[in-house]
């Protein structure tokens with residue numbers, strides 16, 4: 001086959017996949033850029049696209065509860081918004097029953113609150129387990145907490161091809177382990193950790209498990225209650241399309257809530273916020289994990305996306321995500337491997353989230369060039385190109401256009 005024949009055959013394949021996609025129509029619910037054309041948006045795992053309904057929702061929010069009801073809206077609806085939206089997110093996306101999820105803070109702040117609360121609750125234990133491949137904020141926060149509390153960090157050095165395995169975790173656990181913090185889907189490789197097996201191992205050692213779900217929420221099936229997870233945190237601006245800097249979510253298993261004291265005592269997490277009390281008494285239940293005034297305005301886009309995910313169903317979302325990463329991996333083998341590109345994500349779809357990473361020494365330059373062509377993946381040093389495939393907004397044709405552009409750019413630079 002000539003290169004042109006190959007491109008034609010792949011275009012037919014992409015069109016067939018799009019034609020058979022039961023979620024294809026959902027793409028229309030996202031706003032199309034009306035500035036410079038975007039040929040392929042492959043970075044929904046850093047910043048999801050806005051929903052068309054988001055602009056309308058924000059305008060209605062401004063005119064309605066904010067503009068009309070003013071301060072009264074706090075009593076009428078906003079005070080409960082962090083838990084109401086948390087419950088809905090729990091139901092649709094996290095596999096979590098009500099009363100265990102809040103929307104608040106940033107992921108970094110929530111990780112700090114949860115890891116410190118877990119450490120402080122484990123008297124006589126002073127070790128925190130985390131892995132070297134984890135996202136910088138997770139590692140930095142654990143280092144900060146260790147310095148602040150005199151705790152010791154036990155570092156897991158995972159094989160970058162496989163990610164953190166239950167055996168890695170077991171080897172790091174000891175009678176001194178207080179808490180373990182891991183990412184469920186690795187931000188670089190996309191590897192999906194075995195949450196059930198790891199959580200069980202951590203519990204057998206008498207420690208608490210905190211999962212970072214940033215790259216999982218809205219892309220893979222989550223069963224936090226069934227897995228017996230203690231605490232979990234995640235971003236809402238990736239596959240939950242909450243917008244730049246939208247708040248994090250946090251999950252705390254019900255029977256653990258009143259045993260934990262989170263470290264940032266604020267009035268909104270106190271038992272009686274408007275009592276203006278002299279001393280801090282934490283609220284009971286999940287509300288105690290709130291600190292200050294909840295970011296109600298910034299929760300609005302997320303609320304719309306959770307309903308869209310409910311309409312699509314997380315099972316169908318995951319099924320499409322698997323097909324998208326499968327297609328990207330086939331394209332990488334056919335079009336990029338001959339140019340020296342290395343596939344750096346799990347080959348088994350069951351072990352892969354919704355992005356893949358490919359490596360090549362020239363990918364930094366390639367990325368700059370791709371952005372100019374309207375093809376938008378992201379670059380992760382030292383030489384990884386990450387293709388994030390957002391199940392409800394990415395088409396198979398878009399994946400093909402993106403990978404072909406990577407090939408063409410590499411060929412031009414060579």
Ligand SMILES: Cc1ncc(COP(=O)(O)O)c(C=O)c1O
Pocket residue numbers: 106107108109135137138183187212214215235
């Ligand atoms: C695994 C992981 N944790 C945390 C974060 C970010 O936290 P924050 O929203 O506080 O910047 C990200 C992405 O930015 C991430 O990929």
Ligand SMILES: Nc1c(O)cccc1C(=O)C[C@H](N)C(=O)O
Pocket residue numbers: 045046047135187214245
């Ligand atoms: N959170 C981000 C931001 O504020 C600006 C740009 C990118 C991001 C990201 O989400 C990075 C992302 N979590 C990653 O996995 O690399």
